[in-house]
Amino acid sequence: MSAVAADSMRRLPKRKGPGFFGNVAVRAVISLAVFIAFWEIASRLKWPWIGQAPAPSVVLDAWIPLLTDKGYWYSWVQSSRRVLSGFIAAMIIGIPLGLAMATSRIFNDITFPVFEILRPIPPLAWVPAAIIFWPTQELSIGFVIFLGAIYTIMLNVIGGARSIDIRFFQAARSMGSSNWDIFRRIILPGVLPSIIVGCEVGIGITWNVVVAAEMISGGGGAIQSRAGGGLGFFIWNTYIGGSYPLIVVGMISIGVAGWISSAIIRRLGIAVTPWLRLR
Amino acid sequence: MNAPAAQAAASKGAIRIQNVDKVYDAKEGPVQAVSDCTLDIRAGEICMIVGPSGCGKTTLLNAIAGFHDITGGSIHLDGEMLCGPERPKAEPGPDRVVVFQNGALFPWKTNLENVAFGPVVQGKMTRSQAEQKARGMMADAGLIGVEHNYPGEVSSGMRRRVEIVRALMNDPKVLLLDEPFRALDQLTKSVMHEALLEIYYRNKVTIFFITHDLEEAIFLGHRVAIMTTRPCKPKKILEVDIPHPRDYSVLTSPRFRELMEETVSAVHEEAVKAFEAGEKEM
Numbered sequence: 259m260s261a262v263a264a265d266s267m268r269r270l271p272k273r274k275g276p277g278f279f280g281n282v283a284v285r286a287v288i289s290l291a292v293f294i295a296f297w298e299i300a301s302r303l304k305w306p307w308i309g310q311a312p313a314p315s316v317v318l319d320a321w322i323p324l325l326t327d328k329g330y331w332y333s334w335v336q337s338s339r340r341v342l343s344g345f346i347a348a349m350i351i352g353i354p355l356g357l358a359m360a361t362s363r364i365f366n367d368i369t370f371p372v373f374e375i376l377r378p379i380p381p382l383a384w385v386p387a388a389i390i391f392w393p394t395q396e397l398s399i400g401f402v403i404f405l406g407a408i409y410t411i412m413l414n415v416i417g418g419a420r421s422i423d424i425r426f427f428q429a430a431r432s433m434g435s436s437n438w439d440i441f442r443r444i445i446l447p448g449v450l451p452s453i454i455v456g457c458e459v460g461i462g463i464t465w466n467v468v469v470a471a472e473m474i475s476g477g478g479g480a481i482q483s484r485a486g487g488g489l490g491f492f493i494w495n496t497y498i499g500g501s502y503p504l505i506v507v508g509m510i511s512i513g514v515a516g517w518i519s520s521a522i523i524r525r526l527g528i529a530v531t532p533w534l535r536l537r
Numbered sequence: 538m539n540a541p542a543a544q545a546a547a548s549k550g551a552i553r554i555q556n557v558d559k560v561y562d563a564k565e566g567p568v569q570a571v572s573d574c575t576l577d578i579r580a581g582e583i584c585m586i587v588g589p590s591g592c593g594k595t596t597l598l599n600a601i602a603g604f605h606d607i608t609g610g611s612i613h614l615d616g617e618m619l620c621g622p623e624r625p626k627a628e629p630g631p632d633r634v635v636v637f638q639n640g641a642l643f644p645w646k647t648n649l650e651n652v653a654f655g656p657v658v659q660g661k662m663t664r665s666q667a668e669q670k671a672r673g674m675m676a677d678a679g680l681i682g683v684e685h686n687y688p689g690e691v692s693s694g695m696r697r698r699v700e701i702v703r704a705l706m707n708d709p710k711v712l713l714l715d716e717p718f719r720a721l722d723q724l725t726k727s728v729m730h731e732a733l734l735e736i737y738y739r740n741k742v743t744i745f746f747i748t749h750d751l752e753e754a755i756f757l758g759h760r761v762a763i764m765t766t767r768p769c770k771p772k773k774i775l776e777v778d779i780p781h782p783r784d785y786s787v788l789t790s791p792r793f794r795e796l797m798e799e800t801v802s803a804v805h806e807e808a809v810k811a812f813e814a815g816e817k818e819m
Contacts, residue, residue, distance in 0.1 A: 423641065425637045425639075425641035426641055426643060428602070428604050428629070428635065428637075428641070429635065429637065429641040429643075430643075430654075430658070431603075431604075431629040432602055432603070432604075432629040432630065432631065432633065432634050432635050433631055433634060433654055433655035433658060433659070433703075433707055434630060434631040434655060434658055434659040434707070435658045436658070439658045443643075443654075443658070444643070447643070447645035447646075448645070450645070531645070532687070533644050533645045533646075533687040533689060
């Protein structure tokens with residue numbers, strides 16, 4: 259009996275350690291490898307639909323020379339800077355507006371109809387107006403990116419603030435909290451998780467609209483390269499030029515950039531909401 | 538547990554509920570939740586409020602706490618009017634702190650920060666002073682080693698205890714408990730009952746305690762007010778003449794059984810009425 263128990267105890271820790279396939283990174287690599295292999299085969303065999311796309315090997319061939327091209331990396335910098343500034347502007351304006359709409363009935367009644375009409379207008383549709391409104395190209399681009407993120411951030415803030423349990427307010431009141439205490443000690447921390455979700459989704463959308471936004475740029479001061487106008491412009495430009503492998507390079511670049519941004523926001527989010535880590 | 542008779546020692550926290558009415562405007566029309574309710578709660582007593590679901594007990598608690606208004610009558614605390622004809626809704630304040638049914642500890646604050654919350658927002662203490670006092674009170678309540686955990690990290694029994702200590706940090710005259718142990722299992726509940734009594738013997742506040750659990754009501758209370766089904770008012774007030782301090786051995790005493798029987802029949806009658814009327818929990 260005791261031998262059996264001891265035996266099974268010895269076996270326990272083994273089960274805990276993740277096997278080769280249990281490792282997250284390994285799973286990710288397998289997932290990507292299968293996807294790329296499938297794409298390569300389909301492209302080479304000229305399968306319908308997917309056979310139209312350039313094979314990964316062709317894309318890679320087009321990509322490798324770009325890795326030493328200053329203009330390509332400058333596109334990364336340009337787009338990241340635009341996305342970041344548009345996104346930060348969306349946070350600076352969207353979070354307080356959302357909080358005001360969630361906490362003040364009157365403010366909400368006044369602003370909500372306008373918000374609801376503006377919200378469905380796609381950022382792409384704003385491009386002509388943005389060019390007319392803003393004095394510089396960069397501001398126009400930033401504005402379109404800003405529009406991509408702000409509604410999502412606001413909706414999450416409003417929803418988050420409204421779903422804070424009423425008992426938290428009652429408990430805080432009965433312990434003698436002022437309105438300012440309630441705002442800063444209950445509403446702000448209570449809405450923080452929703453702000454983070456809003457930002458995580460929002461920054462994804464900014465990368466979604468970066469192509470539309472950078473159509474404005476027309477090269478954006480790019481020197482000596484076909485690609486210096488930002489990753490979005492890069493795609494637009496290579497499409498016009500008819501270079502399909504490079505379009506795919508641009509698409510993947512944006513995908514990777516978006517993934518990195520969301521991962522950073524997620525990390526920051528976990529750092530500022532330590533109480534959620536425990537669940 | 539060599540506490541003096543707490544009831545005699547306390548001089549503050551008498552609640553006088555006089556002819557209170559509360560009518561809600563519901564979609565189906567006005568609903569009378571409380572009608573002509575008169576109840577005197579003595580300073581320093583544990584008054585248990587028992588009644589069928591949705592009978593209006595919580596409405597009464599909300600009126601005392603200042604979360605909702607009343608539509609008639611008045612409520613006084615130590616002679617001072619909380620709410621009445623001129624002022625239908627009481628101002629919530631730290632002299633009447635509520636401990637809620639499902640708990641309302643702030644999940645984004647550690648247990649210690651939660652307990653220290655009241656004195657800090659009232660500006661009565663600095664943060665470090667409040668935390669020092671909180672540490673002491675938590676230690677008294679057997680809450681050692683969980684100060685820097687978040688509420689989500691400790692057991693539900695612990696959470697309830699933290700919440701009661703958080704309420705007591707405000708030096709309240711009255712503790713308003715709305716079925717605080719409802720979600721706990723029977724064993725944890727019994728531990729919490731003794732813990733509550735121990736805290737009570739040390740702090741001697743008036744306790745207004747809503748429950749559905751008759752055993753809990755008789756075990757803890759000096760008196761048990763059995764309420765009618767909606768509209769709510771006292772149907773019968775039972776004096777529990779088992780001396781405090783009590784411990785779990787009283788549960789098997791003959792007197793306890795007698796009191797149980799007396800309560801059960803009164804409550805059952807109301808429960809049947811409520812069931813037949815199809816009352817919903819409000």
